[in-house]
Amino acid sequence: MAGGLILPLARDPSSRFLPWITGFMVFLAALALAAAMAVSNASSDWRRGLTGTLTVQVLPIAAETDPRALEARVAAAVALVRNAPGVARAEALPPDRMAAMLAPWLGDGAVIADLPLPRLIDVELAGGAPFDSAALARRLAESVPGTSVDDHGVWLRRFAAFARAIEVTAAIVVALISAAAIAVVVFATRSGLVVHRDAIEILHLIGARDGFIARQFQLHAMALGFKGGVLGLVLAGATLALLFHFAQRIDAALLPSLGLGAVQWTALALLPVAAAAIGMATARRTVMRALRRMT
Amino acid sequence: MVVEFQNVGLRYGVGPEILHDISFRLEPGSFHFLTGASGAGKSSLLRLVYLGIRPTRGLIHLFGKDTARAPRRDLPALRRRIGVVFQDFRLLEHLTALDNVALPLRVAGAKEGDVRAHVEELLSWVGLADRLGARPATLSGGEKQRVAIARAVISRPELLIADEPTGNLDDRSGARLMRLLEELNRIGTTVVVATHNESLVARFPHPQLHLERGEIAARAIARPAAAK
Numbered sequence: 001m002a003g004g005l006i007l008p009l010a011r012d013p014s015s016r017f018l019p020w021i022t023g024f025m026v027f028l029a030a031l032a033l034a035a036a037m038a039v040s041n042a043s044s045d046w047r048r049g050l051t052g053t054l055t056v057q058v059l060p061i062a063a064e065t066d067p068r069a070l071e072a073r074v075a076a077a078v079a080l081v082r083n084a085p086g087v088a089r090a091e092a093l094p095p096d097r098m099a100a101m102l103a104p105w106l107g108d109g110a111v112i113a114d115l116p117l118p119r120l121i122d123v124e125l126a127g128g129a130p131f132d133s134a135a136l137a138r139r140l141a142e143s144v145p146g147t148s149v150d151d152h153g154v155w156l157r158r159f160a161a162f163a164r165a166i167e168v169t170a171a172i173v174v175a176l177i178s179a180a181a182i183a184v185v186v187f188a189t190r191s192g193l194v195v196h197r198d199a200i201e202i203l204h205l206i207g208a209r210d211g212f213i214a215r216q217f218q219l220h221a222m223a224l225g226f227k228g229g230v231l232g233l234v235l236a237g238a239t240l241a242l243l244f245h246f247a248q249r250i251d252a253a254l255l256p257s258l259g260l261g262a263v264q265w266t267a268l269a270l271l272p273v274a275a276a277a278i279g280m281a282t283a284r285r286t287v288m289r290a291l292r293r294m295t
Numbered sequence: 296m297v298v299e300f301q302n303v304g305l306r307y308g309v310g311p312e313i314l315h316d317i318s319f320r321l322e323p324g325s326f327h328f329l330t331g332a333s334g335a336g337k338s339s340l341l342r343l344v345y346l347g348i349r350p351t352r353g354l355i356h357l358f359g360k361d362t363a364r365a366p367r368r369d370l371p372a373l374r375r376r377i378g379v380v381f382q383d384f385r386l387l388e389h390l391t392a393l394d395n396v397a398l399p400l401r402v403a404g405a406k407e408g409d410v411r412a413h414v415e416e417l418l419s420w421v422g423l424a425d426r427l428g429a430r431p432a433t434l435s436g437g438e439k440q441r442v443a444i445a446r447a448v449i450s451r452p453e454l455l456i457a458d459e460p461t462g463n464l465d466d467r468s469g470a471r472l473m474r475l476l477e478e479l480n481r482i483g484t485t486v487v488v489a490t491h492n493e494s495l496v497a498r499f500p501h502p503q504l505h506l507e508r509g510e511i512a513a514r515a516i517a518r519p520a521a522a523k
Contacts, residue, residue, distance in 0.1 A: 006387070006390070198385070202387065203398070204371075204374070205347060205379060206375070206398055206399045207399060207402055207450075209368075209402075292367070
């Protein structure tokens with residue numbers, strides 16, 4: 001027993017179920033956190049990709065029957081945009097590249113060439129000063145009919161709101177899981193105090209301080225929490241690896257790349273430590289409060 | 296003064312008062328019997344002395360400290376100066392004899408290297424050198440008694456309290472135990488032995504605190520009935 005626990009807490013019924021419950025909670029917490037982090041990563045990636053760019057659309061006009069007229073409007077728009085202050089690069093997407101982008105939905109046939117599709121101008125902004133896309137839209141509308149400017153702002157704001165909602169939901173889920181974990185540890189510790197009441201009284205009578213008795217429970221809860229945490233983390237790791245594997249197999253054009261960075265995997269790997277810390281702190285507080293009510 | 300009771304009363308919950316106006320003092324190095332019929336309140340009085348319960352009224356001073364005013368955090372230090380041999384031994388069933396005896400040292404934070412040698416020496420002294428690894432369930436009543444005594448004295452307490460320590464022993468073992476307690480008393484430990492065994496009291500000439508209906512009824516030095 002030297003160096004080990006004096007109270008036989010490992011024989012308590014709670015010692016059998018606590019690691020499994022902790023494992024289940026860490027599993028759920030890991031999935032919630034991983035989802036939040038993956039969505040946050042995707043949001044950042046897309047924001048990085050879209051910030052500093054905008055798209056100008058040159059729409060076909062019904063009265064315009066000569067295709068060269070559309071090309072002329074596109075050329076005029078490109079020239080105007082290139083001369084606008086704050087624009088680093090402006091380039092019209094060639095029709096064949098647009099056809100390639102639409103091929104997954106419309107097929108490779110000649111039908112695309114016959115469709116009245118808008119022509120797109122990809123614009124890259126110079127970094128630094130903020131760009132006034134509304135002013136550019138006004139100037140384009142005055143000079144080149146049938147144009148519109150999309151700075152992706154609306155889409156980005158909606159996606160950012162979605163990412164934030166996922167993060168808040170994950171935080172709520174983790175908070176609820178933590179609260180449930182605390183409740184389980186409190187229950188298990190209280191039942192341990194009842195089961196070992198006689199031994200605790202003897203320890204008190206031979207001069208054990210409350211902290212000494214609490215240490216018995218907190219070390220036990222810490223060990224069980226860590227054990228369950230590792231179990232839950234292994235299961236969550238396997239599940240996430242599987243999910244990310246399937247996500248990568250889906251066409252990249254449909255989904256942003258889902259995955260976690262090394263720091264995020266490390267954060268998830270610390271969940272068993274967090275579970276152990278929650279168990280330890282909760283058990284200590286529960287025991288200290290209960291012992292204060294004793295003689 | 297090791298122990299001083301002043302008008303101490305005790306009741307459990309809302310029940311009747313089972314100890315009334317108990318007043319006495321135990322000098323350092325003294326040896327007292329606490330006598331009285333079963334149910335007289337001996338065990339309750341001892342529980343008050345070893346801080347197992349608090350009195351309903353009155354004052355208890357231990358080693359010069361008012362226990363009613365002592366903050367809770369000071370009680371463990373007072374308890375470590377007291378060794379208790381419980382009537383029912385109260386050994387921890389899952390621990391070996393060695394680990395049971397080592398408990399007071401471990402809770403006091405003694406170095407593990409010193410604990411084992413010290414405990415082995417003491418268990419040899421009480422004749423249990425070959426039972427170090429035995430658990431209480433495999434020990435006889437007398438062996439449990441000796442483990443309980445070893446646990447009570449391992450940290451060299453200034454006050455040793457024994458509640459009916461000979462209750463489970465035959466006369467010969469009881470006398471041997473009493474001589475062991477007297478030996479501890481000779482090296483300075485204050486000893487209180489609760490018993491209702493009149494022949495035991497008669498054989499060992501020590502002052503008595505006699506409890507009758509919850510009150511200290513008499514205090515006398517017993518005369519040795521026969522040579523020990």
